Amino acid sequence: MAFVELDGLRFHVQRLGPTDGRPPAATAVLLHGLLTDSLASYYFTLAPALAAAGVEVLMYDQRGHGRSGRPPSGYRLERFVEDAVGLLDRLTGDGPVHLVGNSFGGTVAFGLALRRPSRIAGILAIESEPASAGWATKLDGILRRAETELSDETTLAWVTARRGAHTARLARAAGRLLDTTTVARDIPASLLPAEAQLRTVRCPVLAVYGSESDLADQATWLEELLPDCRSTFVPGQEHSVLIEAPDTVLGLTLAWLRRHGAALRGPGARAGRDLVEEGLR
Structure with missing residues (x-):
């Protein structure tokens, strides 16, 4: 467990490096959702397998959540995005990173892509949407x-x-x-980006939906809004896709990383390759 202080607020941060000790094939920043969520959702689902596939993984509890500080106010979306920008700049060097955002975490990821477009290699948004x-x-x-x-x-x-x-x-x-x-x-x-601003998010985006979720109806709109956005649907799932179908989400994440240049290794290399070969986005 580690803590990082940023603008007077303490953030609980977890970092998992590649388990084989070699240089990372990619860096992934995992952003959790609102209220009932925390970095634990990733720690017990995607994170260990990503590290085993050679990915450097960075997770943190967002303000007010988990073991991070809980100020009485200051919870507009732009504050969460500022936190992400500060931690990204402090902890990930200068190279591009992949963002994985669950629910509200995906909304933060889109905001981060607007603030630091040159740093974002791509966004995997799980049951999420940009702010509007x-x-x-x-x-x-x-x-x-x-x-x-x-x-x-x-x-x-x-x-x-x-x-x-x-x-x-x-x-x-x-x-x-x-x-x-x-x-x-x-x-x-929260301050909301204009639609014209959202259209400037040009990094590749994979939007993952539960097939039974209300958010699944937005897939066509998001694909038309963003220059490089594809959608995939997890059958029989609603909003809690990450928790209810973690193996499926993991496979999609590995395939997405591999598709966008990550030279995965270990057990994740085969899983990611299989999904790409099957044509899953």
Whole structure:
């Protein structure tokens, strides 16, 4: 475990180097989602296998989440992007990096690509979208509902019974974040990029959706918006693709890295090659 202080806030950072000790085939920065998420979602799914394939992996708990600092305010999207820019500049040298963003983490990744286009080799966005007026309105509704539901013991008891104690602990932690910070009001008030700005994101983008997710309907729009964007759908999945189908997401990530120049090795080399040969994006 390591901590990095940035602009007075302490961030919990984890870095996994290639397990064979050789120079990395690529660098991947993994960005987690909002409220119930943390870097642990990657630590127990994609990260170890990526390191075994020769990738240098950087993960961190976003502000207010996991073991990072939790200021009472300062949760507009642009603050999360500033954090990502600062940590990228501090911890990854000058070379290009691949971004993997889950849900809100993908929205941060698109913001980072706007701020540091020369540093971004590509974005793999898992159940995610760039910030827009529609995104802000949707997040406003989700966060307002979460504020009510995650402070209700009846709801939390239902989560425990249906989803288990671990998910209930995550829900309680999310409730505390909502109760002790301005995150629910800050996110919808974020500065939003214009559509013309989003069209300047020219790095390759792979958008991964659960086939049963509401977000899957945006695939055509995103492909038309971004110059180099392709979509793929994980059958039978909704929003929690990373957690519910980690092996599939891992295979797609390895294939995507390989497709964009990463000379993978070890067990990931074969997996990535197989998916490319099968034509998966």
